Amino acid sequence: SQTIHQWPATLVQPVGSPLSLECTVEGTSNPNLYWYRQAAGRGLQLLFYSVGIGQISSEVPQNLSASRPQDRQFILSSKKLLLSDSGFYLCAIGGLEGGYTFGSGTRLTVV
């Protein structure tokens, strides 16, 4: 079965600092991978998706970026965090008929 590992669970970072969130998956090969963000009053917002190594599509223009250096690794980064980057970040694996399996999430607070 598919499993997702996401870390860290919580993170407090100052404004202007860099960010790196990592997501790794097991039990599947060549998955579609997604980064979502849940922010207050915004629901779940798709940030990036990837259909393969090195292939990244961005849904929302912002100061975040994503990379997929390996088949089962998906990384969310920022060079300089903004206060508005605070939120709950979720990695997900695409499944059959559009369903997802989500990771446990990272709570990011930018101070």
Add this chain to the structure above:
Amino acid sequence: DQQVKQNSPSLSVQEGRISILNCDYTNSMFDYFLWYKKYPAEGPTFLISISSIKDKNEDGRFTVFLNKSAKHLSLHIVPSQPGDSAVYFCAASDGSGGGADGLTFGKGTHLIIQP
């Protein structure tokens, strides 16, 4: 422009009664719909789904109804239990083959089950 709308941010229901969560969508290309349940500080978990070729899908206490003409779906939970207290997200896909461009989620409804 929000394509999936959950107009009730919260809903309070007495334990044992029926909970009805509503969702509306605007994109007529959506052909697969899902409900996710989310507890605080956890990732959402899949609950139930329905294809646009059906109007009802049932799984235990959970039933999802789809009204394509009204572009409306609802999730019924009967009977409601305290463990059902969570945020419920409605989601839609316009590629039933596992569209790589992702699901579109509503903003969620916080269901509170009162003892």
